[in-house]
Each structure stands twice: as structure tokens, then as C-alpha cells.
Amino acid sequence: MKKTVAVLAASVAGASAHSIFQKLAVNGVDQGTSCIRLPQGPTANFPVTLVSSNDIRCNVGGSTGVSGVCNVAAGSTITVEMHPTYSAADQSCSVEAIGGEHHGPVQVYMQKVTDATTADGSGAWFKVYAEGLISGYNPGYWGTDHMNANCGKVNVVVPTGLAPGNYLVRAEVIALHSAFQPNGAQFYITCYQINVTGGGSENPSGVLLPGAYSSTDPGIYWDLYRSFSTYPIPGPTVYSGGGGSGPTSTARTTTTSSKTTTSTTLATVRTSTVSSTTRTTTTPTTTRTTTTTTKTTTPSTTTRTTTTGGSSGGAPLYGQCGGIGWTGPTSCVSGTCVVTNPYYSQCMP
Ligand SMILES: *[C@@H]1O[C@H](CO)[C@@H](O)[C@H](O)[C@H]1NC(C)=O
Numbered sequence: 001m002k003k004t005v006a007v008l009a010a011s012v013a014g015a016s017a018h019s020i021f022q023k024l025a026v027n028g029v030d031q032g033t034s035c036i037r038l039p040q041g042p043t044a045n046f047p048v049t050l051v052s053s054n055d056i057r058c059n060v061g062g063s064t065g066v067s068g069v070c071n072v073a074a075g076s077t078i079t080v081e082m083h084p085t086y087s088a089a090d091q092s093c094s095v096e097a098i099g100g101e102h103h104g105p106v107q108v109y110m111q112k113v114t115d116a117t118t119a120d121g122s123g124a125w126f127k128v129y130a131e132g133l134i135s136g137y138n139p140g141y142w143g144t145d146h147m148n149a150n151c152g153k154v155n156v157v158v159p160t161g162l163a164p165g166n167y168l169v170r171a172e173v174i175a176l177h178s179a180f181q182p183n184g185a186q187f188y189i190t191c192y193q194i195n196v197t198g199g200g201s202e203n204p205s206g207v208l209l210p211g212a213y214s215s216t217d218p219g220i221y222w223d224l225y226r227s228f229s230t231y232p233i234p235g236p237t238v239y240s241g242g243g244g245s246g247p248t249s250t251a252r253t254t255t256t257s258s259k260t261t262t263s264t265t266l267a268t269v270r271t272s273t274v275s276s277t278t279r280t281t282t283t284p285t286t287t288r289t290t291t292t293t294t295k296t297t298t299p300s301t302t303t304r305t306t307t308t309g310g311s312s313g314g315a316p317l318y319g320q321c322g323g324i325g326w327t328g329p330t331s332c333v334s335g336t337c338v339v340t341n342p343y344y345s346q347c348m349p
């Protein structure tokens with residue numbers, strides 16, 4: 001039985017391939033660790049598996065703040081970075097950020113708080129980044145694989161219109177190699193404390209954790225070792241306001257005409273109050289087309305359709321501007337598009 005073999009392989013690889021989000025850069029400048037609620041102790045790189053636990057907010061021990069707050073101008077690109085341990089050797093790009101069979105989505109949430117140094121994460125979280133299934137199946141190429149190809153770095157634009165003030169930033173990987181069984185999905189989470197400056201007056205609505213995830217969500221109770229063409233990314237849709245952009249697609253519609261026109265459909269993923277899900281998959285002959293339509297009964301959710309990226313005229317400084325599977329902007333509003341690796345090109349000053 002193929003599955004048994006794959007699962008055995010996954011569990012063997014699993015123990016040595018746990019990981020930790022542990023660095024933060026703002027517009028490419030490393031911020032040190034003073035504003036990061038780093039998981040502590042010998043189990044620092046272990047996953048959370050109970051979505052009903054308060055640990056799902058900011059990991060074990062993560063309800064307690066640290067002293068620092070990192071200033072981030074609205075519209076900036078922040079980079080959260082993951083490695084298997086805190087050792088220098090494990091921070092090498094030649095070591096996979098999250099290895100073994102730890103495939104799955106990468107997501108980043110934010111929560112407005114009064115004081116980021118004391119906030120416990122009990123408020124409402126809105127999503128600013130999500131990358132789920134990119135291609136393939138059994139196991140496929142996922143947000144985690146893209147992150148590994150980018151040396152553990154995940155670049156996220158802080159929405160330009162966000163109200164200034166303190167926020168928690170919650171970076172998450174959901175590793176799915178054991179998710180064929182209930183409570184088998186592994187959540188790797190780290191929270192960051194930031195102070196957004198500038199910005200506008202937007203206060204996106206959000207979801208609670210625990211609450212937004214269920215152990216039986218299709219994207220959490222998921223068999224990686226089978227055939228599939230779409231993946232319903234857990235949690236709410238990515239906040240579409242403020243002009244933030246980035247590789248946020250949860251499902252991708254790529255249409256190749258004679259003029260090579262591409263468009264990205266950001267499918268709305270259900271809110272916590274929604275129970276009905278409809279999925280449609282279409283696969284034409286040459287170009288692989290995947291369309292995910294998720295119906296919700298909540299009037300406040302939206303489906304955003306963007307053409308050539310989330311903002312017109314190219315990617316922002318430090319934004320993504322190319323790479324395999326990328327359907328967003330291929331030019332830069334500011335800077336030059338530099339190839340980091342086959343999966344990632346970035347606008348650099
Ligand atoms: C956040 O930024 C504002 C504007 O620069 C500043 O007045 C405030 O003191 C900062 N707060 C923290 C906690 O750093």
C-alpha cells in the first residue's frame with residue numbers, strides 16, 4: 001500500500017524536520033530578535049496539533065510578550081524566515097527551511113492590539129498572505145516548497161492602508177504529511193510584535209483563534225498522498241484592501257492565449273461561520289487550469305480577481321516579480337527585478 005509506505009517515510013523524516021519561524025526583516029533589513037516571540041526550550045521546533053488550544057495563536061509560551069516592538073511603515077515588505085533550529089548551521093540556505101515531508105500552506109496573519117508587548121493574541125486575526133498548493137499532488141509542490149527554494153524567507157506586504165499602531169504578526173506553516181488522520185496536521189507558528197507607522201484608517205475584520213480552524217476542515221484533515229488538483233486553504237481569505245500584493249493565491253487560474261495573458265483568481269476561502277463548500281476543477285489539454293470556487297453565505301466576504309498582480313504597474317520594492325508558477329507582476333514599480341532562484345525573483349534597489 002503506497003500510502004503506508006509514504007506515511008512511514010514521512011514519520012521517519014518528520015522528527016528531524018520540525019522548524020521555527022525565527023527571523024524578521026523589514027524592507028530587507030534584519031531586525032534582530034527583540035520583537036519576536038521565539039519558541040523556547042528543547043521542543044521549540046515542535047508543532048502545535050490541537051487547533052482548539054490557545055497555543056494555536058502564537059505557539060507554546062507565545063501568549064507572553066517580549067520587550068521589543070519593530071517599527072514597520074505601512075506598505076513595507078516584511079520577511080519572516082524559517083529554519084529547522086536556532087543553530088547557525090541550520091540557517092544555511094543549503095538546509096531546507098522545513099524539510100522531510102513537511103509540505104503544506106504558508107500563511108501570515110495580523111492582529112491589531114493596544115500593546116504588542118503584552119497582547120495575548122485573543123483578538124481578531126486577518127490574513128495578509130497565503131500560499132497553498134502550487135502544483136502537482138502526492139505530495140505536490142506547496143507554499144512550504146516555495147519557501148524552501150527561497151532559503152526560508154517569506155515576503156509579505158503590510159497593507160498600505162492599515163491603521164497605524166501595534167500589531168501582532170503570526171506566521172504559520174501547516175505541514176500536512178500526517179494530516180490524513182484527525183489532529184495530524186502540524187502547525188508551526190511564531191508571532192512577531194510590530195508597530196505600523198503611516199498607513200491609513202483600515203481595520204480589517206478578522207477571525208478568532210482558536211475558532212477559525214476545525215480539526216475536520218478539509219484543508220486540515222487532508223491526505224497528501226493521493227491525487228488532487230486544488231486545496232482549500234484553511235482560514236479566511238487574504239485581506240484584499242490597502243493595495244498590498246504578493247504571492248497570495250490560494251488557487252490559480254492561468255489562461256494562456258496567443259498573447260500569453262495570465263490572470264490570478266484569489267478564491268474566497270470560507271469564514272468560520274460557513275459550512276458549505278463547492279469545488280469545481282477544470283483541466284484543459286495543454287495548460288493546467290484549476291479553478292476553486294468557494295461559496296459562502298457571509299455577505300462580507302469577497303472574491304478578488306486581479307490581472308497581472310495585486311497592484312497595477314508592477315511589483316513594489318522587495319515584492320515578487322517572477323519565478324516558476326508566478327502569475328503576478330513581472331516588472332517593478334521601484335528597483336530592478338533580480339532572479340533569486342527559479343521560483344523567486346524580487347524587486348531589489
Ligand atoms: C509607533 O509609532 C508611532 C509613530 O512613529 C510612535 O509615535 C509610537 O511611539 C510607536 N509605538 C511603539 C510602541 O513603538
Ligand SMILES: [Cu+2]
Nearest residue numbers: 014015017018
Ligand atoms: Cu516535523
